[in-house]
Amino acid sequence: MTSAGTPLLEARNCSLRFGGIAALTDVSLRIDAGELVGLIGPNGAGKTSLFNILTGVYRPTEGEILLEGRPVTGLAPHRINRFGVARTFQNIRLFGSLDVRMNVRTSFIARLRGGLLEVVRRGKTFRSEEREIQEEGRRLLAYFGLEEASILPSRSLPYGDQRRLEIVRALATRPRLLLLDEPAAGMNPTEKEELKQLIARIRAEFSTAILLVEHDMKVVMGICERLVVLDRGALLATGTPAEVRADPKVIAAYLGEEHGEEES
Amino acid sequence: MHEFLQQVINGLSLGAIYALIALGYSMVYGVLKFINFAHGDVLMIGAFAGFYAVPMIHGIFPDPWTTTAAVLIWSMAVCAVLGVVIERLAYRPLRNQPKLAVLITSIGVSLLLSYGGQILFGVNQKAFPDLLPPIRVSLGSSVTISGNHLLVMAVTLLLLVALRETIQRTRFGLALRALSQNRDAAALMGVNSNAVISLTFAVGSALAGAAGVLYAMNIHSIEPLMGTLPGIKAFVAAVLGGIGSMPGAAVGGLLLGLTECLLGGSDLSSYRDAIAFGILILILLVRPSGLFGSSAAEKV
C-alpha cells in the first residue's frame, strides 16, 4: 500500500539529451495511486520521450525517477515493468507472429515460478501454472471483448482491436501505473467514445493509475482529472482541465493552435 | 627497430589492399544494408582473370609497368561485370525481402564462386607471375620497400582519390549518397535506384578486382578459396572504420593491416587470424558504430 505522502511515481528534474539536442529539459512530474493524468503538448513536445524515460527505454541524462519512493532511474525496461509500470506504444508493437492469446500470455513470463527444467519436464507446477495463465488470459480477453479473436494472429486484427489488445497485454502484467501512448490515434469518433469509457472502466476495475498521452483534446479533457502540458521538452503547465484551458501560456503554445486547426 | 619499420611498411601495403576490399563492402552496405559475403570471391575471380590475361597482355605491352596497369584494368573490368551480374541475378530478385534472405544468398554465391572456381581453375595453387622487376627502394640500412609495395600503395591511393571525387562530384555519387540515406525518399526524388545499385556493385567489385591482382602479386600464388580470408578481414576493416563510411573503410583497412603485420612478426603469428577477429568483436561490443560510423538508436 502506498502511504499517503509518497506518490506512486515521481520524476524529479529529468532531462534527456541526444548529442546536442534536448528532448526533455528539467521535467518534474508526480502521479498518485489511482490517478488519471493526461499528458498533452504539440508534436515534438517530448511526450513520448517522457514515456521512454519513465519506462526505462532511455536513461535520463539528468534527474531522478522514483516509484513509490524507490529510485528506478536507469533501470532496464523489464525491471521497471516489474515495479508495476506498463505501457502501450504509439506505433503499435504487438508480437505479430503470435496469436492474440499468446500476446497476452507473454505478459505472465516475468512472474513464472517454474524454471526451465520444469517446463521441459511438464511437471505439476508447470501444468497448474499454465492453467492459471490460460484462465486469467481468457478472462482479460473476454473483459475487453477480444475473446472471439483469441486464436487469430495479432496482426490480422482490425486497427482498433490491435490498440485494445496492446492495452490488455499491458494490463496482464498487473501494473499500478499504465502509460497509454496515443491510444485514440487513428480511431473514428465512435471508437474514441468507446475508448473513453474503456479507460474509465480500466481505472475502476484494475485500480491502476493511468498516464495518457493523447492528441485529441476531447478525449483528454473529458476523462482526465489532471493535465500535464509539455512544450519543447519543458513543463509548461499542470492542473485541472479547466485550469489548463484557461492558462494563457497553454493557449499560446498549444490550445490556440490546436483549436484553430480543429475549427478550420 | 628496423624490423619494426619493415613490418610497418608491410602492414601499410597489406592494409591498403584490405582498404580496397573494405570499400566494396561499405559501398554495398551503404545502399543495400547487407553484408555481401561473395565480395571476397569476386577478389579471387579478379586474381584469376589477371592470371590468365598476363601472357596475352604481356605480348601487347612488353613494358612491365604498362603490363601491370593493363592487367589491373582488365581485372577491374571483369569484376565490375561480374559484380553487376551477381547483383542482377541473385540479389535483385530479393530486393524487398528480409536482409537475412539476401545475406544467405550471398553466402550461396560465395560458395558457388569458390567451388565453381575449383572446377574451372583446378584445386591446386597456381604461381602468380612477377609482373614487376624486383625493385627495392632502401630506406636506411635494412628497411626496404619493394616495387610491389610501392605499386599497392600508389594504386590504392589513386583509386581512393578517384572514388572520393566520384562520390563527391558526380551525379552517380550524389545518387549513391542519397540512396544510402533513405532509399525510398531517393526513389521519390527521381533517383533510379536499380541503376545506382548496379553501378555501386560495378565500382565496388572493380575495387575488389584491383585488390585481387595486388594481393596475388604479393602472396605470389592463387587458388579458388583464396578470397575468403582477405574478404573476412576486409569486412573486419570496414566494421572497424564504421561500415558505410568510405574514409572509415580506408583507415580501418590500414589499421588492420598494420596490426596484423606487427603481430605477424611476433610470437603470436599463428594466432593472427584469431586476433583479427578478437579486434572485430571488441570493436563491435565497445563501439558498434566503428571509428567513423554514426550510431543509430531504434525509434520507439
Next chain:
Amino acid sequence: MFHSSKALIRNPRLALAAGIGVAVLLQLGGGWIDPYTTQVVLFAAINVILAVSLNLVMGETGQFSLCHAAFMAVGAYTSALLTGKALPTLLPHLSWTGSSWASQVFFLPVLLVGGSVAALAGLIVGGPSLRLRGDYLAMVTLGFGEIIRVLLQNANFVGGARGMEGILPATNLFWAVGFAVLTVYTMIALVRSTYGRGFQAVRDDEIAAAAMGIDTTRVKVTAFVIGAFFAGVAGGLYAHAVEFISPEGFNFLRSFEIIVMVILGGLGRPVGVAIAAILITLLNEWLRDLSQYRMVVYALIIILFMILRPAETLRPLLSRVLPGRKPAAS
C-alpha cells in the same frame, strides 16, 4: 493447430517415450542394417540435433548465429578428451572399446559434460554479443567461431591442425537417435509453453517484450546456451561416430550447412527443421559422388531456394531476424 495446444502440453512426453523406444529397438533389433546405412542414420540424427537446436536461436528467438559448428567442436573435443584420455587414465582396469560396457555406461555423462562445456562457451560468446543485432551479431558469431577454430589448431594436446584420431566408436543408433528425439522433444516442449513464448516475443519485438517485463538479454542468452548445449552433445556423438576430428571439420561452412537446414525447414518450425536436416543429410550422401561438384550444387540449391521460395512464408519470421533499419552512416 492452436486448438490442439492443450493436448500438446500433455502429449509430447508420450511422443518422447515412443521415440526413445524406437531408438532402443533400432539398437537391439537393427542388426540387419548395413554399416553404410547405419552411418547415414547416425549423421541424420546428429544433423537433426544441430539444426533443431540452432532453430531455437535463429528461428524462435531471431538471433542469427554463425558459430553453431564451433559449439559442436567444443563438445566433440571435450568428449573425445574424456573418452580418449581422462577415463582410461582414471579407470585403467576397465575395457575401453567402442562397444564395451564401460564406454557405453560412461558415454551419457561424457556427452552431457561435452554439452555443458559447449553451453559454457555459448554463455561466454552470447553474454556480451547478444546485445548486438542482425548482421553485426552474425559477424561476431562468425568471429568467435573462427577464434575457437584457431585456438584448437594451436592446441597441441588435441593434435593441433592434424586433429584427433582413434576416438572410441561409442556412438550407436541408440545414442544418436535417442538424443535426436530428446532434442526435438525438448525444443517443442520449450516453445509450446508460456515460458517459450518469450523467445518468440523477443524475436517479434524486443522493445515490446522488455516493456512486458521480459528480460530480453536473458531470454536470448538462454536460447543461445541451450542451443550450444545440444550442439555440444551433437559434437560428442559426431566425434565418437567418425572416430576422427580436426578443427577444419567445424569451420564456417559447417555452421552454414546447419543454417541452411534451419531455413529450408522453415524458421521456427522444429519438425520441419528436423525433416530438412534429414533430407540434407541424404542430399549430401547423393552428392558425395559428385565430389567437387557437390559444393557447387549445394550453393545453387541455396540461391535458387532463396530466390524462388514463396516470399510470404518467409517474410513474417525473417523480417525480425535481420531488421534492415539501421540508417546509413554519412
